[in-house]
Structures are given as structure tokens and as C-alpha cells.
Amino acid sequence: MKAVLCKEFGPPATLVIEDIASPAPGKGQVVVSVKACGVNYPDILIIQGKYQLKPPFPFSPGSEVSGIVKEVGAGVNSVKAGDRVIAFCGLGGFAEEVVTETTKLIPLPASIDFATAAGFTLVYSTAYHALKDRAQLKPGETLLVLGAAGGVGLATVELGKLLGARVIAAASSDEKLAVCKQMGADETINYSAEDLRERIKALTNGSGVDVVFDPLGGNFTEPVLRSVAWNGRFLVIGFVAGDIPRIPLNLPLLKGSSIVGVFWGSFTEHEPKRNQQNLQELLTLLAQGKIKPHISATYPLERAAEALNDLVNRNVIGKAVLLTTT
Numbered sequence: 001m002k003a004v005l006c007k008e009f010g011p012p013a014t015l016v017i018e019d020i021a022s023p024a025p026g027k028g029q030v031v032v033s034v035k036a037c038g039v040n041y042p043d044i045l046i047i048q049g050k051y052q053l054k055p056p057f058p059f060s061p062g063s064e065v066s067g068i069v070k071e072v073g074a075g076v077n078s079v080k081a082g083d084r085v086i087a088f089c090g091l092g093g094f095a096e097e098v099v100t101e102t103t104k105l106i107p108l109p110a111s112i113d114f115a116t117a118a119g120f121t122l123v124y125s126t127a128y129h130a131l132k133d134r135a136q137l138k139p140g141e142t143l144l145v146l147g148a149a150g151g152v153g154l155a156t157v158e159l160g161k162l163l164g165a166r167v168i169a170a171a172s173s174d175e176k177l178a179v180c181k182q183m184g185a186d187e188t189i190n191y192s193a194e195d196l197r198e199r200i201k202a203l204t205n206g207s208g209v210d211v212v213f214d215p216l217g218g219n220f221t222e223p224v225l226r227s228v229a230w231n232g233r234f235l236v237i238g239f240v241a242g243d244i245p246r247i248p249l250n251l252p253l254l255k256g257s258s259i260v261g262v263f264w265g266s267f268t269e270h271e272p273k274r275n276q277q278n279l280q281e282l283l284t285l286l287a288q289g290k291i292k293p294h295i296s297a298t299y300p301l302e303r304a305a306e307a308l309n310d311l312v313n314r315n316v317i318g319k320a321v322l323l324t325t326t
Contacts, residue, residue: 002324003095004304005058009049012305012312023099025073030102032085035067036118037093039299039307039320040151041240046091047308055091062093062322066108066117076102084108086117088268094304096324103272106279109287116286119151119293119319124282125275126237126264127155130213131163132278133267134260135233139164141210142229144200146220147240148185149176151319154294156213157183162290165211168203170196172314179294179317196220200227208232208255221245225252225259232257294318300325 001022004015025031043061045051069083079085079102086108087093089100108117131137143160147153148169160167161184169180170189177188189199200209208229214221218241225234225247232255239245252259268275285291296317299307307320 001096002301003060003092004062004301005060006047007058009047012044012047012308015047015305015308017302017304020095022097025071025076025099027074028076028101028103029073029099030069030076030079030105031071031097031099032065032067032087032089032105033070033097034065034093034095034324035114036065036298036324037062037322038064038118038120038122038151039304039311039316039322040064040122041238041311043094044308044312053091060092060094060098062095062098063090064088064118064121065093065098066114067098070097078102079105079107084110086121088121094301094322096301106283112286115295115298115321115323116293118321119295120282120286121279122264123151123155123293123319124159124286124291125268125278126152126262127159127213128278128282129264129267129275130235130237130262131156131159131211133274134262135211135213135235137163137165137211140166142166142168142204143211143213144168144170144209144224144227145180145185145213146170146191146224147215148180148188149173149317150215150240151293151316152215152237153213154180154183154318155291157185158291160184160213161186162285168200168209176317183294191220197223197227200224204229211235213237216241217245218242219245222247222251225257228255228257230256234259236261295321297321298323 086106092098143165149171169185215237217239297320
């Protein structure tokens with residue numbers, strides 16, 4: 001089978017594609033013939049050695065795939081060869097086949113195509129966990145989404161509206177903000193052309209926002225934290241903009257606000273039952289057509305480096321997905 005391999009830490013250009021042996025399933029495992037794999041920002045960090053997880057070489061990035069079960073290992077009776085599935089495999093998705101545990105499989109209805117399924121799990125699960133479990137977002141509250149045109153940003157815009165919030169989407173261009181409006185944003189802020197704090201103040205009549213979803217970090221965090229309403233919740237998602245901010249702790253003190261960490265990966269390990277419940281709720285919304293990943297670009301497996309570079313350069317609106325020919 002073909003696989004995209006990382007043999008040394010570095011930029012996407014250091015990745016290679018090679019023919020390697022097909023994996024064999026162990027006890028409680030299955031082999032999935034990959035049809036599509038989502039491309040996510042953690043994939044970039046992993047191949048650069050900047051992520052919490054540092055796997056041994058060689059390895060394939062790619063954490064969320066959709067495909068068809070090819071082979072099952074000993075003791076597996078929950079799925080069989082030929083079943084359509086989504087798998088959150090953690091690693092190995094940039095390949096024609098991947099081996100994973102049955103606990104990481106989700107049945108895929110025939111009504112949902114493989115590309116949509118591969119762009120679904122990580123971004124919607126992160127957004128839903130953030131808004132439902134960590135922020136406890138209430139109908140009528142105001143939600144500000146930074147980096148709103150990214151995969152997780154658009155998922156948050158969509159889910160925020162479904163949960164009854166007034167959603168303000170902030171992104172770096174009018175083109176990106178137009179997609180945010182299509183996904184349900186009530187108001188938009190172009191933080192490349194507008195003063196972020198002043199625009200928030202104008203849109204909230206000076207009262208501030210109840211919940212902030214921040215996957216950017218860097219220079220965006222402090223001015224937005226200063227724009228949080230009384231009893232507001234500031235959700236720390238990641239640091240795509242670069243630096244990890246150093247926050248003056250008098251800011252949450254003065255606002256009675258909370259700074260709340262959101263790490264969906266750890267949530268799945270510590271609270272697997274709640275995670276499964278969230279996934280079932282999200283799959284129901286997906287099947288009902290109430291949510292749908294915005295996939296702006298698809299690439300063949302051989303162009304994985306290009307897909308990652310487009311993500312680095314912020315040329316992707318919503319999700320990018322790799323497609324195999326298997």
C-alpha cells in the first residue's frame with residue numbers, strides 16, 4: 001500500500017510517499033481501507049516535532065479517516081469486513097490502509113459520503129465539547145469565534161447558532177467572512193482591516209461577549225480577553241497564530257470571567273462515555289443535514305504536502321481532505 005511518511009521532523013516538503021507493507025490487525029483491532037482523510041493543523045505540528053505526541057520514525061500523520069473495514073482481528077465482533085466507518089486513529093491516516101482499535105470506530109451511514117465523514121470528527125467534536133461541556137453556552141448569549149473560517153472555526157459558528165447563540169465570526173478576509181455568514185454567523189469582524197476591540201464594543205453596545213472561542217492565541221488573545229463580558233468564558237483552543245500568550249491575571253479577576261482550557265483528545269480519554277454521547281448527538285445532526293463540514297479543497301494522497309502547505313498559508317477555508325484511489 002502507499003503511505004505518506006515522516007522520516008524526520010521538518011516542514012511538509014520533507015514528507016515522502018512510499019509503498020510499504022499492509023498492516024495486520026491485532027486483537028481488538030481492524031484494518032480500514034482509507035477512502036478519505038481529513039487534514040488538520042495538528043498534522044503540521046506533529047511532523048515538525050512541535051506537538052505533545054512525538055511518535056517514532058517513520059510514521060504517517062493523519063488522525064481522522066473514513067473508509068471500509070478490510071480485515072478484523074481476533075475478538076472483534078462489533079464490525080465486519082465491508083462495513084463503512086469513520087475512524088479517529090490518531091496517526092497513520094495519510095495512507096491507503098490504517099489499523100486502529102474498534103473503540104475508535106463510528107458506523108458511517110450510506111447517506112454520508114466519505115469526504116464529508118473525514119472532515120467531521122475532530123472539528124465538530126472539539127467545537128461541541130468546547131461550547132456544550134466547557135462553556136455551557138446558553139441560548140441568547142453572544143459567542144465570538146476567532147479564526148472563524150478554519151475547519152474548527154466554521155464548525156463552532158454552525159454549532160453556536162444551533163445552540164441558540166448570537167454568533168460573531170472574526171477572520172482575516174472578506175472572502176472568508178462571506179463563508180462564515182453562509183454557515184450562520186450573525187455578525188462579522190475582519191481583523192485585518194478593523195480594530196478588533198472597537199468592533200466588539202460596537203457590536204455588543206459596550207457589554208462584551210459572553211463566550212470567546214480562541215484557536216489563534218498570539219496577539220489576539222489579550223485584546224479579546226479584555227472584551228469579555230461579566231461572567232464571560234474564554235475558551236483556549238490552540239495557538240495557530242504562533243506564540244502562547246502570557247495573560248495578566250487581573251483581567252479575569254476584574255471581569256469575574258473564566259479562562260477555560262479545551263483539549264478534546266484528553267477529554268476522549270478521561271470521559272469516554274460523555275464523548276460517545278456527544279458523537280452520537282453530532283452524527284444525528286449530520287444525518288439530519290443540520291450540520292455539514294465546509295470542504296473547500298480535496299487532494300490526492302500524493303499531494304499531501306501541498307495540502308499541509310495550503311493549511312499553513314491559510315489558503316483553506318473550512319476543511320481540506322485527502323482522497324485515495326483504493
